Structure formats: C-alpha cells, structure tokens
Amino acid sequence: MNTLRIAGGQVLRPDATVEDADVLVDRDEGTILDIGADLDADETLDAEGCLVTPGLVNAHCHVAMTLLRGYADDKPLDAWLREDIWPAEAALTPEDVRVGAELGLVEMIKSGTTAFADMYFHVPEVAAAVDEAGLRARLGHGVVTLGKDDEDARADIDESLDVAREFDGAADGRIRTAAMPHSLTTVAEDYLREFVADAHAEDIPVHYHANETTDEVDPIVDERGERPLSYAKELGMLTADDFLAHGVHVDDAEIDLLADAGTGVVHCPASNMKLASGMAPVQKLLDAGVTVGLGTDGAASNNDLDMFDEMRDAAMLGKLAAADASAVAAGDVVRMATAGSADAINLPGGALEVGGAADLAVVDLDAPHLTPANDLVSHLAYAARGSDVRHTVCDGRVLMRDREVLTLDEDAVMARASEAVASLRERV
Ligand SMILES: CSC[C@H]1O[C@@H](n2cnc3c(O)ncnc32)[C@H](O)[C@@H]1O
Ligand SMILES: [Zn+2]
Numbered sequence: 001m002n003t004l005r006i007a008g009g010q011v012l013r014p015d016a017t018v019e020d021a022d023v024l025v026d027r028d029e030g031t032i033l034d035i036g037a038d039l040d041a042d043e044t045l046d047a048e049g050c051l052v053t054p055g056l057v058n059a060h061c062h063v064a065m066t067l068l069r070g071y072a073d074d075k076p077l078d079a080w081l082r083e084d085i086w087p088a089e090a091a092l093t094p095e096d097v098r099v100g101a102e103l104g105l106v107e108m109i110k111s112g113t114t115a116f117a118d119m120y121f122h123v124p125e126v127a128a129a130v131d132e133a134g135l136r137a138r139l140g141h142g143v144v145t146l147g148k149d150d151e152d153a154r155a156d157i158d159e160s161l162d163v164a165r166e167f168d169g170a171a172d173g174r175i176r177t178a179a180m181p182h183s184l185t186t187v188a189e190d191y192l193r194e195f196v197a198d199a200h201a202e203d204i205p206v207h208y209h210a211n212e213t214t215d216e217v218d219p220i221v222d223e224r225g226e227r228p229l230s231y232a233k234e235l236g237m238l239t240a241d242d243f244l245a246h247g248v249h250v251d252d253a254e255i256d257l258l259a260d261a262g263t264g265v266v267h268c269p270a271s272n273m274k275l276a277s278g279m280a281p282v283q284k285l286l287d288a289g290v291t292v293g294l295g296t297d298g299a300a301s302n303n304d305l306d307m308f309d310e311m312r313d314a315a316m317l318g319k320l321a322a323a324d325a326s327a328v329a330a331g332d333v334v335r336m337a338t339a340g341s342a343d344a345i346n347l348p349g350g351a352l353e354v355g356g357a358a359d360l361a362v363v364d365l366d367a368p369h370l371t372p373a374n375d376l377v378s379h380l381a382y383a384a385r386g387s388d389v390r391h392t393v394c395d396g397r398v399l400m401r402d403r404e405v406l407t408l409d410e411d412a413v414m415a416r417a418s419e420a421v422a423s424l425r426e427r428v
Pocket of ligand 2: 060298
C-alpha cells in the first residue's frame with residue numbers, strides 16, 4: 001500500500017470540531033485510512049501551523065468561462081447573456097474551452113477546491129482537462145432550445161445525453177455526469193419533458209438553473225398559473241438525484257417541494273449579487289431541511305472561482321436576506337461549501353473521516369488576517385482566502401504542494417489562455 005501522511009496540523013472534523021492530528025491516506029484507493037497521532041507513511045506533507053479541511057466543493061460552475069472574466073460586467077442576467085456572453089460563446093472553439101477549463105482548474109486547485117459541477121459545451125475538452133488536473137467533477141452539456149429549429153434542438157439534447165453516457169466514470173471514476181437543460185425558460189416544455197424522462201430512465205441526474213431572477217419566474221407564473229418549481233416537479237425534474245442552481249426567488253411552497261423531494265439547491269451568492277438577481281432565502285432553505293450547496297457560477301459573473309470568497313459572501317448575504325445577524329452562521333457556510341455541496345451534486349468528499357475520500361485542503365494559518373486563532377471555523381468562513389491554501393489533495397493525489405500546482409503548468413496555461421482570448425476578441 002502506498003501511503004501519504006498530512007502531518008502536524010489541526011484537522012476539521014465533520015462535527016465542526018478541530019483536533020490536533022495527522023491524516024493518513026491510502027494513495028492507491030484515494031481514501032483516508034486513519035486520523036490520529038504519529039502515523040507512519042511513505043511520504044509526508046507538512047501541515048504544521050495549518051488547518052486540514054475537506055476539499056471545497058464548487059457545486060455550480062461553468063469553468064471555461066474564465067476566458068470571459070471581465071469581458072462583460074455590470075449588466076443584469078438576461079442582457080448580459082444575450083448581448084455579450086452568448087455571442088462570445090458562439091465563437092469559442094473546443095481548444096478555447098480546453099484552455100479556459102485548465103485555467104479555471106488551476107484557480108480551483110490554488111484555492112482548495114477539489115470537486116465541482118460544471119455545465120458547458122465541448123464537454124470532452126472539459127473532461128480531458130479534469131482528467132489531467134486530477135480533480136473530481138460532475139460534468140454535463142448545457143442545452144438551450146430557445147431560437148433553435150427542431151433538428152438543432154434535438155441534436156443539442158442528444159449531445160447532452162451522449163456526453164452523460166460516454167463520460168460517466170471517466171478519469172478513473174473521478175468524473176460523473178448529468179443531463180443539463182439550461183433552465184426552465186430556455187428549454188421548451190415538450191423537449192424538457194422528453195429530455196428529463198430519457199435521462200432518468202438511464203439513472204442520469206438532471207441539473208439546471210432555476211428561480212434565478214424575477215424576469216425568469218414571472219413569465220412562468222403568468223403563462224402557466226403555477227410557480228417554476230411546481231412546473232419542474234410536474235416535468236419530473238425534482239428528484240433526490242437532481243440539483244438546481246440559484247433558487248433565489250422561491251416561495252414557501254417551493255421550499256417545501258424541495259425539502260420533500262430532496263432536490264439539492266446550489267446557492268451562488270456572488271453571481272446573484274453581481275447580476276443583481278436577488279437574495280436567496282438560505283436560512284429558510286436550511287431550516288426546512290433542504291440540501292444546500294455553494295457554487296461560484298462562472299468566472300464572468302463572480303469574477304473568480306475562490307470558494308472562500310463564496311463562503312464569506314454566503315454568510316453576509318444570508319444575514320442580510322434574513323435581516324438577522326445570527327442567520328447563515330460560519331458553521332453553516334463551511335458545511336455548505338463541503339458536505340452540503342458534495343451531497344447536492346452527489347460526489348464523494350466533503351468530510352474528513354476514516355474510509356472517506358482523501359480530498360482535502362491544507363490552510364496555512366500563519367498570517368496576520370488569521371491571527372489570533374480564536375475560532376478556526378469562523379476564520380474559514382470570514383477571514384481566510386484561497387491564497388492561504390498551502391497544499392491541495394484529491395483522491396489521495398497531491399495536486400498542489402507548497403503552492404506549486406503539480407498537475408498543470410500554471411504559467412503555460414495562463415499564457416495559452418491569454419492568447420486564446422486575444423484571438424477570440426478578434427473573431428467576436
Ligand atoms: C448552455 S451551457 C451553460 C450556459 O449558462 C450560461 N450562464 C452562465 N451563468 C449563468 C447564470 O447565472 N444563469 C444562467 N445562465 C448562465 C453560460 O454562459 C452558458 O451559456
Ligand atoms: Zn450558472
């Protein structure tokens with residue numbers, strides 16, 4: 001057996017307690033063998049003065065959108081997508097998506113993220129980047145039928161199902177898949193009904209954007225006389241395997257539907273603030289027992305993929321939304337960014353426990369903004385930054401050691417991404 005010891009640090013346990021301990025990893029199996037004192041191993045990763053946390057799980061992303069970071073800002077969702085993002089995305093080549101994904105994966109590794117869910121196109125390129133980078137992911141091809149003729153709409157749906165079949169279990173099982181209709185308004189009802197039924201018939205989960213803006217909710221209510229999540233339930237898109245992004249404008253009845261169904265909701269606070277989409281009722285969702293994860297959304301509406309930022313934003317916005325400073329507390333956002341997200345997207349990880357996935361981030365506490373160490377859970381939620389992560393491990397493999405990314409060439413990826421965008425800007 002080939003073992004790795006993360007030695008000399010403090011370890012964040014699933015019950016939010018922190019203990020002095022080593023973490024012993026079986027690198028062949030990618031699992032945690034032991035958490036305790038003085039454990040022997042083939043290789044050691046120094047965690048002295050550090051907090052060992054579960055790897056963060058970014059439960060909703062469009063990773064290749066790193067290429068569009070700063071391309072279009074300061075607009076609401078609909079205008080931003082139609083006027084800027086969709087025209088630019090139409091010009092993206094498979095090679096662009098590959099390098100955009102690699103850039104995002106470098107950023108994730110450097111900020112302690114070990115798993116993510118992603119909706120985009122040119123999925124084979126995203127999958128190849130994930131395989132190389134060493135992370136875990138649930139990937140899918142996003143479908144929009146709006147503005148397409150029947151042949152194109154069906155081709156888009158077929159591609160989503162084909163990709164979900166082909167890549168499930170890729171990268172030694174680190175990649176899982178989902179069918180991904182973009183939203184309840186950008187895929188027409190007949191297509192949506194058939195797409196979801198076909199996916200579920202093959203046990204493929206469904207992921208989509210829902211209840212993100214009032215501009216998206218109001219037409220559904222006006223035209224159908226029902227709330228979006230009641231429509232989603234009717235379409236069969238509200239099962240325990242499915243998960244939706246945003247859930248900003250949900251009423252009490254919709255929250256009950258989510259809790260009853262066990263459908264995960266991925267809260268994306270930075271994107272919701274930047275696009276002025278609104279404030280999700282996160283404390284209400286948690287109180288109702290809904291599985292809530294945390295996501296960055298794409299880097300064009302955030303504008304980074306740092307889950308530490310996201311935790312802080314979630315706590316701040318959650319308090320504002322509830323008009324209650326005790327709402328969405330530090331422990332809540334740390335749980336959302338780890339176990340909550342892993343549960344929502346149904347991937348291993350999210351907790352440091354014997355037998356569990358060896359997906360972890362080692363956070364260096366030796367910094368003025370993390371001193372004094374009054375409460376390390378508070379520090380993770382409110383004070384730590386992605387740049388405080390010293391080592392990142394996924395599936396037992398060290399992806400970053402002492403801030404050096406080992407699986408991708410960071411400088412080369414940045415140079416290729418800049419070149420790709422220079423060429424893209426000439427084409428758009
Ligand atoms: C068809 S692939 C996914 C599609 O989603 C777009 N997108 C990025 N951010 C958001 C958001 O917040 N709401 C809805 N859609 C979004 C992305 O640009 C791709 O076109
Ligand atoms: Zn999104």
